[in-house]
Structures are given as structure tokens and as C-alpha cells.
Amino acid sequence: MVQVLKSTDAVIVGLGWTGAIMARELSRAGLKVIALERGPDRDAAESFALPQIRDELRYSVRQELMQDPKVETVTLRHRLDDEARPVRRFGSFLPGDGVGGMGTHWNGNTFRFLPSDHRLRSHLTERYGAARIPDDMTIQDWDVTYEDLEPHYSRFEALCGVSGKAGNIAGKIQPGGNPFEGPRSGEYPNRPLTPSHANELFRHAATEIGLHPFPAPASNASAPYTNPEGASLGACQYCGHCDRFGCEANAKATPMSTLAPALRQTAGFSKVTNAYVTRVLYDAKGKRATGVRYVDLRSGETYDQPADIVVLSAWVFGNTRLMLQSGIGEPYDPRSGKGVVGKNYCYQIQPTVQLFFKDEELNPFMGAGGLGMVVDDFNGDNFDHAKLGFFGGGYISLNSTNGRPISFRPTPPGTPAWGTKWKQETAQWYRRTASVLCEGTNYASRTNALDLDPTYRDMLGQPLLRMTYNFTPNDRAMADFLLGKAAEIGRAMNATVVAPQPRKGDFNVVSYQSSHNTGGTIMGRTPSDSVVNRYLQSWDAHNVFVLGSSVFPQNAGYNPTAAAAATTYWCADALVKKYLKDPAPLVTQ
Amino acid sequence: MLDRRGFMVSGGAFALAQADAAAVDSGTNIKHDGAEAPKNTAADPLYALTPGEAEFLTAVVDAFIPADDLSPSGSECGVVVFIDRQLAGAYGAGARLYQEGPFQPGNGQSQFGPQSPLPPLQFIQLGIAELDTWSMANSNVPVRQLAKPDLNTLLQNLEAGKIALPRIDARAFFSALLQLTMEGFFSDPIYGGNRDKASWRMIGYPGLPATYSKAIKQYRGRRYQAEPRSIADFL
Numbered sequence: 001m002v003q004v005l006k007s008t009d010a011v012i013v014g015l016g017w018t019g020a021i022m023a024r025e026l027s028r029a030g031l032k033v034i035a036l037e038r039g040p041d042r043d044a045a046e047s048f049a050l051p052q053i054r055d056e057l058r059y060s061v062r063q064e065l066m067q068d069p070k071v072e073t074v075t076l077r078h079r080l081d082d083e084a085r086p087v088r089r090f091g092s093f094l095p096g097d098g099v100g101g102m103g104t105h106w107n108g109n110t111f112r113f114l115p116s117d118h119r120l121r122s123h124l125t126e127r128y129g130a131a132r133i134p135d136d137m138t139i140q141d142w143d144v145t146y147e148d149l150e151p152h153y154s155r156f157e158a159l160c161g162v163s164g165k166a167g168n169i170a171g172k173i174q175p176g177g178n179p180f181e182g183p184r185s186g187e188y189p190n191r192p193l194t195p196s197h198a199n200e201l202f203r204h205a206a207t208e209i210g211l212h213p214f215p216a217p218a219s220n221a222s223a224p225y226t227n228p229e230g231a232s233l234g235a236c237q238y239c240g241h242c243d244r245f246g247c248e249a250n251a252k253a254t255p256m257s258t259l260a261p262a263l264r265q266t267a268g269f270s271k272v273t274n275a276y277v278t279r280v281l282y283d284a285k286g287k288r289a290t291g292v293r294y295v296d297l298r299s300g301e302t303y304d305q306p307a308d309i310v311v312l313s314a315w316v317f318g319n320t321r322l323m324l325q326s327g328i329g330e331p332y333d334p335r336s337g338k339g340v341v342g343k344n345y346c347y348q349i350q351p352t353v354q355l356f357f358k359d360e361e362l363n364p365f366m367g368a369g370g371l372g373m374v375v376d377d378f379n380g381d382n383f384d385h386a387k388l389g390f391f392g393g394g395y396i397s398l399n400s401t402n403g404r405p406i407s408f409r410p411t412p413p414g415t416p417a418w419g420t421k422w423k424q425e426t427a428q429w430y431r432r433t434a435s436v437l438c439e440g441t442n443y444a445s446r447t448n449a450l451d452l453d454p455t456y457r458d459m460l461g462q463p464l465l466r467m468t469y470n471f472t473p474n475d476r477a478m479a480d481f482l483l484g485k486a487a488e489i490g491r492a493m494n495a496t497v498v499a500p501q502p503r504k505g506d507f508n509v510v511s512y513q514s515s516h517n518t519g520g521t522i523m524g525r526t527p528s529d530s531v532v533n534r535y536l537q538s539w540d541a542h543n544v545f546v547l548g549s550s551v552f553p554q555n556a557g558y559n560p561t562a563a564a565a566a567t568t569y570w571c572a573d574a575l576v577k578k579y580l581k582d583p584a585p586l587v588t589q
Numbered sequence: 590m591l592d593r594r595g596f597m598v599s600g601g602a603f604a605l606a607q608a609d610a611a612a613v614d615s616g617t618n619i620k621h622d623g624a625e626a627p628k629n630t631a632a633d634p635l636y637a638l639t640p641g642e643a644e645f646l647t648a649v650v651d652a653f654i655p656a657d658d659l660s661p662s663g664s665e666c667g668v669v670v671f672i673d674r675q676l677a678g679a680y681g682a683g684a685r686l687y688q689e690g691p692f693q694p695g696n697g698q699s700q701f702g703p704q705s706p707l708p709p710l711q712f713i714q715l716g717i718a719e720l721d722t723w724s725m726a727n728s729n730v731p732v733r734q735l736a737k738p739d740l741n742t743l744l745q746n747l748e749a750g751k752i753a754l755p756r757i758d759a760r761a762f763f764s765a766l767l768q769l770t771m772e773g774f775f776s777d778p779i780y781g782g783n784r785d786k787a788s789w790r791m792i793g794y795p796g797l798p799a800t801y802s803k804a805i806k807q808y809r810g811r812r813y814q815a816e817p818r819s820i821a822d823f824l
């Protein structure tokens with residue numbers, strides 16, 4: 001039996017980064033807001049304390065803070081004619097679960113996308129001509145420009161106390177920052193983190209060969225910081241247990257470390273945890289939602305929560321799956337190219353070059369989530385593609401995130417994986433190795449898409465989301481190019497061994513690559529090319545707003561969270577300033 | 590600080606003698622194979638595995654991590670104890686593993702991760718039984734009785750996908766063995782492996798508390814060396 005609850009002004013599905021920001025903005029505007037979160041609540045002081053939080057097996061390998069595949073997972077096939085198999089354990093990406101979402105156990109790299117990333121099709125057409133864009137490359141403009149988003153990127157950086165160095169303030173290039181970035185309204189709130197020795201080797205080498213290194217912007221506070229919401233962050237301890245862990249020092253900006261104090265004081269905000277939302281209650285005739293249905297995963301009871309506004313912030317998979325399950329918008333058909341929901345699912349290509357230094361001591365266990373030295377010379381369209389056989393690029397960086405030994409113990413190529421020789425090589429190189437990472441773009445392809453799996457079910461018996469995904473020839477050419485550049489930097493660093501590790505073969509879900517999945521509910525100019533309009537409002541239900549990287553029409557060569565958060569602030573602005581006064585479509589056709 | 594390794598090694602020999610005495614006293618038939626008597630495993634209670642399975646793992650783990658001047662062997666470091674405890678607990682029972690069918694196993698599908706219907710405990714047990722059967726058919730002895738060079742060859746063939754087992758993806762079984770071994774060798778000693786932080790000493794990983802806000806600069810280009818500390822050292 002379904003129990004119908006008292007109606008509320010707004011219901012938010014998923015309380016991670018985007019959900020928490022929206023919860024704050026709507027409750028600040030005086031709305032009664034209920035957030036429904038599938039996972040548990042965790043008290044940071046209790047759950048992320050020393051010494052237990054430094055447990056690599058528990059948090060990193062067994063993934064205690066992440067989504068439980070037993071409750072819900074996804075399936076994968078590489079080609080439309082293949083049969084999909086379920087992802088039985090998460091590996092290549094690690095969806096979040098519980099208050100804070102993935103934002104609890106992210107690393108904190110907080111990059112803005114390039115201005116050209118936000119209007120990709122127009123940009124490439126203007127520079128290279130429409131004929132250069134392959135037919136199957138279904139990229140499109142965001143319909144929100146970098147200039148529109150700049151104030152919102154700034155708000156997110158202020159919220160997180162991002163440590164970094166500006167490269168372009170109001171059009172003036174700043175020494176030591178990223179000269180390729182879009183114009184910023186100001187400097188970062190915190191100075192950059194202290195670079196590691198490996199970071200410095202990278203910086204010197206990159207400068208020597210004419211590139212433009214800069215410190216990666218990081219949501220790990222380089223000094224104690226109080227944000228505009230009144231939340232205080234401590235100073236980062238370079239503990240090497242950032243990604244996959246909660247922060248013991250309260251130095252990592254997370255939805256809860258940055259917004260919980262403000263949310264706690266807002267009378268209109270409340271949250272329900274262990275609440276697994278199964279569908280949006282959709283009135284197709286009236287083109288609006290009436291609320292959402294959820295199951296309390298502790299009691300098994302089903303509830304309907306009526307609401308005037310429904311916000312989906314359940315990350316890429318959750319958002320797309322809920323739209324499909326609720327019948328909002330036309331499902332995408334990769335064969336005909338018709339429909340939109342599930343379209344332009346993208347990921348990220350991350351080839352790496354492993355470096356080994358005979359005579360350096362690198363102390364790899366000292367590091368911070370976002371600690372890195374980066375060059376952006378080969379990202380996006382920062383370099384000429386006229387004579388190249390591909391589009392896109394990526395940043396190349398040397399990150400000093402961790403040296404946790406169950407997972408981090410690279411050895412030079414040719415080393416066996418076990419036995420005496422393996423031991424010798426591991427002991428010799430553990431402290432003397434670092435990797436150069438390429439954070440590649442991923443441009444949409446006609447056949448990479450999401451839909452509902454016809455066979456596999458979640459714990460409640462509902463269809464899982466199915467991904468049809470593989471790297472494209474464009475991706476592979478781009479990745480090879482980046483790898484060559486990364487190896488060049490490695491050689492300039494005088495590494496004893498430079499070992500490029502190309503990503504070969506079909507996409508695999510086993511080894512960690514990144515949790516930077518995008519698309520499925522993309523934004524655009526018309527209902528025929530997108531699921532939501534430029535304000536992230538559904539074309540098919542004007543009171544449904546969809547947040548997060550699922551609205552990106554393609555992925556850029558950066559970590560996605562700053563762009564997801566900036567578009568959330570942008571959406572909240574429109575919601576509060578326009579939609580509340582006149583609840584109707586914000587873009588008319 | 591207590592020298593756990595020294596303690597465990599001598600404790601192990603002592604406990605083994607005790608167990609043998611007990612077996613004689615009570616007349617129970619503790620199974621072991623003469624000269625191939627289990628080394629360290631008998632010192633520790635088994636929670637999930639049979640003594641024979643523990644012997645299989647002792648042989649394999651010691652091939653993966655042989656004793657040398659870098660560290661004691663895998664089993665001396667408690668890796669078999671670790672694996673037994675992991676398999677006896679939530680992990681072994683299939684926690685955080687999607688186990689709905691239909692199942693589409695098969696070699697050459699490594700991009701998807703293991704597709705077996707079995708949770709880790711039964712998966713490892715089946716793999717042990719199958720590989721023992723294979724070894725009996727090809728060498729007339731179970732895996733735990735293979736001479737070291739023969740065991741190494743067998744493991745290399747298993748790793749390379751040159752051995753097919755009837756009911757289990759042989760390569761997935763190999764990967765699981767290697768992964769569990771490395772987890773046991775490198776994880777915090779609180780789980781029963783990595784005794785005396787042997788692996789952390791071997792590579793120079795200092796463990797806890799891992800607060801380096803000053804050290805990251807002070808030790809730039811210089812080795813940071815500290816007596817490694819475990820979670821247990823802070824309790």
C-alpha cells in the first residue's frame with residue numbers, strides 16, 4: 001500500500017553536491033524543501049575519525065561509502081547488438097550513496113570548463129567548418145555560455161574555499177595560473193596547496209619544454225577558511241586518504257562540510273534518508289509532475305511525496321533512469337537517432353604515463369585529493385586541430401593524491417605481478433614513481449547511450465539502467481596524441497623509465513578510470529535535441545528540474561563537478577527569480 | 590612495541606606442536622600430509638576454509654610472496670589468515686556484489702568483471718577444488734604438494750589463461766587469488782595480514798597517522814622515514 005504524505009513546495013531527489021546546493025537555494029528563498037536520499041546519513045566527526053578512517057581495505061577497496069550494487073547497479077554492453085552484462089562490482093566509476101553523495105568521497109579537483117566547451121559545435125564549426133565534424137559525433141552547444149556561468153563558477157569556488165592560482169582575471173593573464181582558462185572575475189579564495197616534489201619536477205620540465213604549468217585548483221583548503229555560508233574548513237593535512245574517504249581534518253569541501261550548518265538553520269529544509277525514489281509521479285496531459293514515489297529501504301514501506309517542484313539530483317544514472325521510468329520525455333533510440341532521454345552518454349578517456357626515477361625520493365603517501373601540477377596546452381581546442389585527425393584533448397597533470405599500498409605500487413613494464421622479482425621491483429620503485437595523467441575529453445557519439453535494461457533488475461524488481469558504451473576512433477586518436485605529449489613531459493623530467501599505458505580494447509568497468517560520467521538528460525535549444533532547456537527545466541514537465549553532469553551534452557577534458565555546481569546555481573537563480581513568480585516553461589518554443 | 594612477527598613465528602611453531610599433541614590425545618584425525626605439514630596456518634583458527642584449503646592457499650600465497658631478505662613469506666605475514674577471515678565475513682558472503690541472474694560467464698569477458706553466480710567464499714573454494722583436480726590429473730599431486738618450480742609454472746599458466754577449468758573462469762580465479770593475497774599483504778595489520786607491517790617496511794610506507802602538512806615541503810626530495818604505525822597502534 002502506498003502512503004500519501006503531506007504536500008511540500010519542493011522535493012529534491014538525491015542529496016549530493018547538486019542536491020545540497022539546490023536545497024540551500026530553495027529553502028533560503030522560503031520554500032519548504034524535502035530532500036530524499038537513497039543512502040544513510042553519516043556524522044563526519046563520528047564516521048571519519050582517526051584512526052579508523054585511514055583504512056584502505058575498508059574504504060578504498062571494499063568501498064564502504066559508495067553505492068551498493070545489491071541495491072542498484074547498471075549493465076554494460078559495448079555495441080548495440082551485444083547482450084549487456086551487469087556491473088556486479090563497481091570499478092571504473094564509483095557512484096555515491098548517502099548524504100553528501102559522491103561529494104563526500106571525491107578528490108576535490110575544481111576546474112572550470114573552457115568557454116569553447118560550453119558551445120562546442122558552434123566553436124568547431126566556426127574554426128574548422130561543419131564538414132569536419134563526423135556525422136556520428138552528436139556534439140552540441142550547451143545553450144548556456146561561460147559568461148552566463150562565470151558568477152556561478154565563482155560562487156561554487158567561494159563555497160568550497162578552492163585553493164588555486166588564477167590565470168586570467170577579467171582578460172588579464174596572470175603569471176603562474178592557467179593562461180588558457182576563461183576570464184575570471186577574481187582570484188581563488190585560497191592560495192594553492194603546497195606542491196609535492198613530483199609536482200615540482202613536473203613544473204620545471206613542462207616550463208622547460210615551453211608549456212604552461214599551473215597548480216590544479218583544489219577543494220582541499222590550503223589554510224583554514226570560512227565560506228559565505230558560515231561553514232568553517234580546517235587546513236588540509238596532505239593525508240593521502242582523500243578520494244574514496246571522508247576527510248578527518250574537515251578540510252575537504254563536501255556538500256556537508258560546506259552547507260550543513262546553513263541547512264541546519266533553515267526552518268524549511270528537511271531530509272529523509274534511506275529513501276529510494278522509484279519514479280516521478282507524472283501527469284503527462286498536464287505536462288507536470290505531481291511529486292515522487294519512494295521506498296523506505298529500512299522498513300520497506302512505499303510513500304508518495306506530493307510536491308509543486310521536483311528536482312532530480314540523483315547523478316547521471318539516477319536522473320536518466322528516473323526520467324525513463326517515469327515516462328517523461330521520449331526515450332532515445334540510437335538506431336534511428338530519434339528521442340532524447342538517454343542520449344549523448346559520455347565518459348572520460350584517461351591514459352597515463354608511469355614514471356620511475358632511479359635517484360628521486362617522492363614520498364608518494366604524502367598527497368592531497370586535488371594536489372596536482374597541470375598543463376592545459378592540449379585541452380579542448382587550446383591547440384590547432386586543423387591537421388589532426390581528431391577533435392578534443394585534455395589536461396595533462398601530475399597528481400600527488402596518494403600512495404596507499406594495496407592499490408598503488410607500480411612497477412616498470414615487464415615486471416611480473418608476483419614472486420621474487422616482483423617484490424624486488426616493488427620495493428625498489430614504490431617511493432620513486434609517479435604518474436602523469438591525461439584527463440581526456442569525450443565527445444558524444446550516436447551509439448553511446450543509456451536506456452532501461454530489458455533483463456536485469458534492482459533489489460525492488462525495477463529495470464536497471466543499461467549503458468551502451470565504447471570508445472570511438474576519435475577518442476582513441478585523441479588519447480594517443482595526449483599520451484605522446486605526456487611521455488614527452490616525462491622524458492623532460494629525466495625519468496629513468498617512461499612507461500605510457502594506453503587504454504586499449506573495449507571499455508572495461510573493472511579498473512578505476514574516473515567517476516566523470518555525463519549525459520543522458522542533456523540540455524539544448526529545442527525539445528527535439530534535448531531533455532532540458534538552458535535552465536535545466538524539463539521540456540515535458542515544467543516543474544521538473546534536472547541537475548548535475550547528466551545535462552552536459554558531451555564531456556570536457558576536466559573533472560565535472562565545478563561545471564555541475566555552476567549550472568545548479570544558474571538553475572536555482574532562474575527558479576527563484578523567474579519560475580516561482582510564473583510557474584511555466586522558462587523557454588517557449 | 591611488541592615484535593609481532595617474532596611472536597607469531599615462534600607462536601606458530603609452538604601452537605602447531607600443541608595441535609599435534611591434541612590430535613594424538615583426543616584421537617581425532619587432523620589431516621596433514623607428512624613432510625608437507627602446514628607451516629603457519631595451523632597456529633591460527635580457521636573460520637571459513639578447511640585445513641586442506643588453507644594449505645592450498647599457503648602454497649599459493651608463498652609463491653606470490655616468497656620469503657627473502659625483503660620480507661617473510663606471505664603466509665608468515667598472515668596472508669592466509671587474512672583471506673580466511675575475509676571469506677568468513679561479509680565480503681565472502683557476497684556483500685556489495687550484484688548476484689541476480691541470468692549469468693553470462695565465459696572467458697574473454699574481463700571488461701565486465703567476474704560474472705560468476707558464486708559469492709567469494711564459494712568461488713574460491715570451487716577454484717581450489719577445480720585446480721586441485723587439474724593438478725591431480727596432470728601431476729598426480731594436489732597443488733599444495735607441487736614442488737616450488739612446478740607450482741610457479743602452474744600459476745604462470747593460470748595467469749596467462751593457458752589452463753581451462755570446467756566450472757569456473759580460471760583467469761578470474763587467478764585474479765581473485767592474487768588480489769586477495771595483495772590485500773592481505775598490504776592492508777592494515779588489523780585484518781590479520783601484514784604482520785609486523787612487513788610489507789610497509791619493505792616499501793617504506795609509514796602508515797598512520799598520515800598528517801603531512803609540514804612534511805610535504807620539509808621532505809621534498811628526501812626520504813621520509815618513520816616506524817610504520819597501524820590503526821591498532823592508536824587504539
Ligand SMILES: Cc1cc2nc3c(=O)[nH]c(=O)nc-3n(C[C@H](O)[C@H](O)[C@H](O)COP(=O)(O)OP(=O)(O)OC[C@H]3O[C@@H](n4cnc5c(N)ncnc54)[C@H](O)[C@@H]3O)c2cc1C
Nearest residue numbers: 014016017018038101102103107108109277318548559561
Ligand atoms: C573517487 C572519486 C573522486 C572524484 N574526484 C573528483 C574530483 O577531483 N573533481 C571533480 O570535479 N569530481 C570528482 N568526482 C566526481 C564528483 O564526486 C561528482 O561529480 C559529484 O559529486 C556529482 O554531484 P551530483 O550531485 O551530481 O551527484 P552525487 O554527489 O553523487 O549525489 C547524488 C546523490 O543522489 C542519490 N541518489 C541516487 N539515486 C537516487 C534515488 N533513486 N533516490 C534517492 N536518492 C538517490 C545518491 O545516493 C547520491 O547521494 C569524484 C568522484 C569519485 C567517486
Ligand code: SF4
Nearest residue numbers: 236237239242247368
Ligand atoms: S588530503 Fe586534505 S582534504 Fe583530503 S582528506 Fe586528507 S586532509 Fe582532507
